[in-house]
Amino acid sequence: MRERLSWLSQSRSVELIVLFCFAALIVAFGVVFTLIWDAEERASRREITSVQRVFESHKYALLNEMERYAASNAAYINIEYDFSGPWVKNRFADDMAEEFPHSGAFLLSPDDQVTFEHTTAEVSDVAPVFTNPMFQAAVAEIRTNFQELRALMPQGSGNFSGKLDQLSDIQALTIKDQVALVGSFAIVPDPGGIPISENMPYVLVTIHLLDRPHLDRILQNLSLAHLEFSPTPGDRWAEFPILGADGSVKGYMTWPPMSRSMIILLTSAPVLLLFVGLIVALATIAILRNARAQNKLKALVQKSLYDAQHDSLTGFAERKHFYERVADTLDNPPSGAAALIYCDIDRFKHINDTWGHAAGDEVIKVLSSRINTRFATNRIAGRVGGDEFVILVTGYEDATEIETATRDLLSSLNQPLTIGGKPIAPQCRAGVAHFPDHGQSAKELMHAADVALRHCKTTAQRDFAVFDPAMDDGLIENRELRSDLQTAAQDGQLELYYQPILRNPDATPTGVEALLRWNHPTRGLVPPDRFLPLAEASGLMPEIGKWVVQKAIKDAAEWPMAFGVSINVNSSQLLHPEFAQDVENALAAHGLPAEKLTVEITESQILDRIEDTQTVQQTLNNLGVRFALDDFGTGYSSLSYLHLFEFHSLKIDKSFLVGHNFTDNTKGLLTTMINIGQVLSMSVVVEGVETDAQRAFLRHSGCDFLQGFLFARPLPLSDLLTAYGQSDLDTPRVSVTPE
Numbered sequence: 001m002r003e004r005l006s007w008l009s010q011s012r013s014v015e016l017i018v019l020f021c022f023a024a025l026i027v028a029f030g031v032v033f034t035l036i037w038d039a040e041e042r043a044s045r046r047e048i049t050s051v052q053r054v055f056e057s058h059k060y061a062l063l064n065e066m067e068r069y070a071a072s073n074a075a076y077i078n079i080e081y082d083f084s085g086p087w088v089k090n091r092f093a094d095d096m097a098e099e100f101p102h103s104g105a106f107l108l109s110p111d112d113q114v115t116f117e118h119t120t121a122e123v124s125d126v127a128p129v130f131t132n133p134m135f136q137a138a139v140a141e142i143r144t145n146f147q148e149l150r151a152l153m154p155q156g157s158g159n160f161s162g163k164l165d166q167l168s169d170i171q172a173l174t175i176k177d178q179v180a181l182v183g184s185f186a187i188v189p190d191p192g193g194i195p196i197s198e199n200m201p202y203v204l205v206t207i208h209l210l211d212r213p214h215l216d217r218i219l220q221n222l223s224l225a226h227l228e229f230s231p232t233p234g235d236r237w238a239e240f241p242i243l244g245a246d247g248s249v250k251g252y253m254t255w256p257p258m259s260r261s262m263i264i265l266l267t268s269a270p271v272l273l274l275f276v277g278l279i280v281a282l283a284t285i286a287i288l289r290n291a292r293a294q295n296k297l298k299a300l301v302q303k304s305l306y307d308a309q310h311d312s313l314t315g316f317a318e319r320k321h322f323y324e325r326v327a328d329t330l331d332n333p334p335s336g337a338a339a340l341i342y343c344d345i346d347r348f349k350h351i352n353d354t355w356g357h358a359a360g361d362e363v364i365k366v367l368s369s370r371i372n373t374r375f376a377t378n379r380i381a382g383r384v385g386g387d388e389f390v391i392l393v394t395g396y397e398d399a400t401e402i403e404t405a406t407r408d409l410l411s412s413l414n415q416p417l418t419i420g421g422k423p424i425a426p427q428c429r430a431g432v433a434h435f436p437d438h439g440q441s442a443k444e445l446m447h448a449a450d451v452a453l454r455h456c457k458t459t460a461q462r463d464f465a466v467f468d469p470a471m472d473d474g475l476i477e478n479r480e481l482r483s484d485l486q487t488a489a490q491d492g493q494l495e496l497y498y499q500p501i502l503r504n505p506d507a508t509p510t511g512v513e514a515l516l517r518w519n520h521p522t523r524g525l526v527p528p529d530r531f532l533p534l535a536e537a538s539g540l541m542p543e544i545g546k547w548v549v550q551k552a553i554k555d556a557a558e559w560p561m562a563f564g565v566s567i568n569v570n571s572s573q574l575l576h577p578e579f580a581q582d583v584e585n586a587l588a589a590h591g592l593p594a595e596k597l598t599v600e601i602t603e604s605q606i607l608d609r610i611e612d613t614q615t616v617q618q619t620l621n622n623l624g625v626r627f628a629l630d631d632f633g634t635g636y637s638s639l640s641y642l643h644l645f646e647f648h649s650l651k652i653d654k655s656f657l658v659g660h661n662f663t664d665n666t667k668g669l670l671t672t673m674i675n676i677g678q679v680l681s682m683s684v685v686v687e688g689v690e691t692d693a694q695r696a697f698l699r700h701s702g703c704d705f706l707q708g709f710l711f712a713r714p715l716p717l718s719d720l721l722t723a724y725g726q727s728d729l730d731t732p733r734v735s736v737t738p739e
Contacts, residue, residue: 036286043290047258048240050297054221054304055253059170061308062183062208064318065100070185070204071164072385073194079107079187080197083115092204093118095386098357101217103180104207107187108139110200122209128175129182129207134245138169142186143200150196159192159447164320167201171245179229179242179250181208190319191450210242210251221304223296227255258293311383313361314368322382326392326442329380330435334394338435339402340442341391341464342449343371343413344457346427348387354609359419363426366417374409390446399434403466406432410463423610429456430464438467454478458533482534484520489547493519496551497714498565500724501685501707505699509724511598513566513707514552515714516544536570545573550586553597555717557590560725564596566628574601575612580619587623594624600651602631614645621646628685633673642680650677654688654708662694671701678702 069075069091078087092105097118104123107116112130119126129135145166153159160167167186172179187202208214210229219227231251233239239254309321317325326340345351345367352360364383371381371389378395396402413428431452439445448467456465458478465471488494498512518526535541548567556565573579587594599620601613617627628649629642633656652673656666670686677684686698689708698706715723 039287039290043294044238044257046294047297048238050294050301051222051224051238051253051255052240053301055218057301057304057308058218058221059181062181062206063165063168063170063185064308064320066168066183066185066204066206067164067319068385069096069100070168070187071160071190073189073191075187076189076194079202080199085116088116089118092116100206101213102206103209103211106205106207108203108205110143110202112139115202119207122211123175123207125176126207129173129180129205132173134171135173135182135184138171138184138245139203142167142169142184142203146186146188146201153196158189158194158196159443160188160190164188164190172242172250173244174250175207175209179210179231181210182206183208191446193447193451221300221307223293223300224255224258227253230254258297313364314381314383314389316368316389317380317382319382319384322380322384322390323442323446325380326445329392329394330441333436334378336394337396337398337402338392338394339396339399340433340435340439340445340449341393341406341409341430342433342446342453343389343391343409343428343430344453345387346429346457351424351426355419355422355424359422359424362419363417363424367413367426367428370412371409374405374412390449392445399466402434403432403464406430406464414463428463429453431456431467432464433467457537459529478534481526481531482538485518485531485535485538485540485544488518488520489544491521493521494544494547494551495519495716496548496555497716498555498720499707499714500712500720501566501705502711504695504703504706507706507711509561509563510705511563511566512720513568513600514548514555515568516548517714536572539572541570541572542576542579545569545576545579546582549583553583553586553592554590556596557592559717559721564592564598566598566600568600568630571601571609571613574599574616575609580616583620583625584623587625594620595626598626598628598649600628600630603629603634610644617645629682632677633669642676642682647682649685650680650682651685651687651707654686657686657688657690657694657708667697667701670698674701674703678704 075091078084078091088107092107093116096102096105104119104126105116106114106118106126108130109115114130149160149163149166164185167188168184170181170183173182183206185204187204189196215227215229228237229242229251230239230253233241233252234254237254238257239252241249242251242253244250309318310316311318316322345363348360348363351363364387368381368383368389371391375381375391375393378393380392382390384390393402393405396405410428410430414426416423416425418424431449431454433439433445433448433452435445438448451471452465452467455471456462459465495517497515497517499515500509501511501513502508503510516528516532518528518531520526532541535544552565552567569579583597583599586592587597621627626648627646628651629645629647630651631653632650634653650673652670656662656670674684674686683704685705685707686703687707689695689698689706689710691710694708695706695710712723
């Protein structure tokens with residue numbers, strides 16, 4: 001009995017142990033189930049929150065893209081000042097459509113009229129957008145903010161930088177049976193510095209349907225397998241509502257949830273009851289997978305934010321992020337000298353138009369790499385426009401060291417490069433603003449550097465300029481000169497001066513070079529290096545160049561001297577479709593033999609469009625027109641270009657004769673260049689001869705022809721006729737151009 005009781009007691013004990021274990025198993029399962037359920041719920045909420053953040057970052061990125069096209073001085077001038085339909089179409093129907101995918105783009109005038117429209121086939125009727133009260137309210141608020149900001153703005157500032165978020169809006173709207181993100185952005189100047197109209201601003205509107213291609217672009221920033229837009233809530237999928245500006249639900253963004261822990265747990269429940277260890281393992285695996293998924297999603301959210309703040313081609317900061325980083329840096333002034341460098345690529349649109357946007361992108365990548373190489377540390381770099389870079393540099397000894405670094409940077413940027421087997425010669429310029437002398441905030445430094453850059457581009461005397469307060473006044477003067485220049489030719493204000501080219505050693509005149517002068521009615525004689533860059537930047541060179549061609553040929557046909565005339569032609573004029581025909585017509589109209597006309601082009605112009613340049617040159621050569629390579633030695637001086645083109649003359653730049661440059665090494669280089677020209681059967685002209693010592697050296701070096709103040713300054717036609725007209729009639733006729 002005692003043994004039985006003992007066994008029963010043991011059995012009961014075992015039963016109690018088993019029951020306890022079973023109960024413990026149930027409790028453990030319940031606890032594990034509850035923990036996983038709770039973790040699943042929290043993971044689902046975090047997942048929804050993360051996807052919502054990515055979606056909001058995507059909307060912010062769309063506004064960032066719109067900012068590049070709506071907030072610029074060029075857009076404001078061509079839309080508000082003098083509305084240019086072709087420019088608007090090129091800006092928003094060509095460039096923006098290619099680089100910024102959207103379903104429709106529109107430009108609203110101040111009276112809400114659609115002045116420009118560009119849509120895809122998916123958008124058939126946009127009337128519901130413009131009649132939507134929420135859209136109308138957003139546009140009205142943008143214009144109200146514009147008025148308030150303009151009223152608070154210092155006179156003549158015109159700078160909305162840092163306030164552009166008050167001039168834009170993006171919201172979800174229903175277009176028939178589709179939902180789209182509709183962005184609105186006021187057309188405003190940036191970085192400013194130009195007069196602001198009293199009118200309400202134009203507003204750029206873009207429509208982005210939430211269709212499959214658009215969802216796929218959002219999906220690129222997520223680790224989800226699929227993403228859908230649904231007009232109604234789903235059943236088992238994760239989702240969040242897309243709300244309109246009035247809080248109404250426009251639809252739902254839905255996707256298969258990343259975490260499937262609960263489904264796995266419920267399916268495995270019978271096995272989990274028998275194998276506690278397996279339960280723990282599966283639970284652990286589920287939790288770890290969920291943690292990894294959340295970490296991956298968090299990383300993708302961070303990447304999405306980074307992408308929204310940085311340019312995809314260069315990795316440089318976008319405009320807004322650049323301002324923020326510079327502001328943070330200047331809040332705690334760095335040690336040493338600091339400055340902001342505003343860099344611009346001249347005629348970048350010409351590169352895109354000639355070689356294509358893919359080549360333009362490659363140029364941007366190469367130049368940004370050169371910037372990274374030159375400023376590897378202590379810098380903040382940004383890309384604030386298609387062809388504009390800004391760099392805040394810190395930690396230098398003084399301003400002189402920064403300016404030396406800027407000069408080295410531009411020397412690197414302006415080196416030729418090869419894209420797809422085609423040589424491209426970028427020409428970059430820069431404006432420099434020193435901190436804190438020229439500004440104590442990002443906005444002030446940006447404005448000062450931009451003013452210096454524009455001054456550099458309009459004077460065309462060097463590759464970069466340091467800000468000076470007087471430059472602001474110079475910009476106003478430039479605008480006035482640019483306006484006056486538009487009618488200078490018709491008003492008889494332009495005049496050609498002629499500088500003789502003389503045979504060495506007997507100083508017999510063998511030709512003249514035509515040099516353009518501007519007799520302004522109130523300013524007097526405006527130097528060519530003052531107004532020619534303005535003409536080039538304003539697109540007036542083809543028209544002015546055509547006048548020069550007509551005038552020079554007419555004068556040469558009428559004067560009694562036997563020699564002819566040389567004219568300088570820049571690339572925009574040389575490659576104009578009608579240039580060769582204009583020259584042929586002028587020669588025929590005035591009866592000047594073609595061999596009495598020489599066209600001078602520079603080395604840098606050759607690299608613009610080699611094949612087109614060869615075609616124009618061959619056409620004119622067939623007529624008998626001669627060509628001279630001007631300013632030889634200051635560009636790339638590649639002998640391969642001398643073989644590619646048929647030049648009759650080689651003109652060596654005057655810089656080799658200037659004072660401290662006229663050394664023994666320079667003399668040796670001059671002799672070598674003279675020999676190169678003669679070996680290639682070209683006559684050689686050295687420009688800028690001003691002293692007898694220079695003339696004696698060039699006579700000894702065997703130079704063919706000379707030009708400079710030692711013999712004659714540029715002369716108006718009347719003085720040229722007085723100096724050479726009568727005496728030339730009594731001398732044998734000589735060749736038209738050096739040969």
